[in-house]
Amino acid sequence: MPRQPRLDAPNTLHHVMVRGIERTALFHDDADRADFVARVASLVADGALTVYAWALLPNHAHLLLRTGQRPLPRSMRSFLTGYAGAFNRRHHRVGHLFQNRYKSIVVEEEPYLLELVRYLHLNPVRAKVVSDLRALARYPWSGHSAILGTVPRRWQDTATVLAHFGPTRRRAVAAYEAFVAAGLPQGRRPEFQGGGLVRSHGGWAAVTATRRTGALGQGDARILGTGAFVAAMLREGPEPPAGRMPSRVPLETLAARLAASLGVAVPALFGGTQTQAAVTARQLLAYVWVELLGRRASDLARALGQTRGNVSLAAQRGAVHAARWHAHLPAWCR
DSSP: OOOOOOOOOTTOEEEEEEEBGGGOOSOSSHHHHHHHHHHHHHHHHTTSEEEEEEEEOSSEEEEEEEEOSSOHHHHHHHHHHHHHHHHHHHHTOOSOOBSSSOEEEEEOHHHHHHHHHHHHHTHHHHTTSSSSHHHHHHOTTBTHHHHHTSSOOTTSOHHHHHTTTOSSHHHHHHHHHHHHHHHGGGOSOGGGTOOTHHHHHTSHHHHHHHHHHTOOOOOOTTEESOHHHHHHHHHHOOOOOTTOOOOOOOHHHHHHHHHHHHTOOHHHHHHTOOSHHHHHHHHHHHIIIIIISOOOHHHHHHHHTOOHHHHHHHHHHHHHHHTTTGGGHHHHHO
């Protein structure tokens, strides 16, 4: 079944998950964790994201964030590509680090903002990374300790969360701490893990109950919210990524224009030549084709004699070169 397009628009609340390929550890030590967190902080500083909750586990990570004007895929692409490259250099490894593309779920703010803050921050306890709530309060690799103030994270938006719990910081922290503790017996929650109707209605029991009344509504695996919220999101649709160019330029024409600008022969571009210029040209071609034009990676993969995964990875790497060639993009794509 083909993957559905991501739902994204400015000021949208998302639950984002990234996992290591084949359960590979994403973090071997605190240097890895610090690097990951620093990259999130950089995105916040750039105004790309607002982060309310997060947790790092050995082979995956969770973020509860709100997007700014920059599309989420653009932020995540540069973030994860940069982290994977640095991780591979530090640990002398090669190849993919992350399992497929990251997962993002659009979240209905009421009632799920606080529920997800609690759920994400309890992950280290459920995974037995820390022993109990007292240890979680000092655990530096989740946003829980930042909200409590035991591990300051200036980039994390703790004020928005605490504003729901009391008029003063002291009272709000105490109420938040009690709220998190009350969630521990809940264990794993199906609406935060399942898809479609399970996610949108809070588990199979709720789905079965609403089916009896005929008021089931809509469900979508990309959305955590009520049936009405799902319907509204699907009706209004996500905004197109910034910079997306509505063009049907043929691949051959695009490749010829790009190759001429970069001083690369078209046969070298399609023939697998491994010079730096040819590799850069292929990465830029993948970026323009997949990310700017919204065309299928599988079509380009067939033309290049590569796998779809390799083309998707090339598109991520091509984003690094795009700024240098920004002035040429309209001419290539018209």
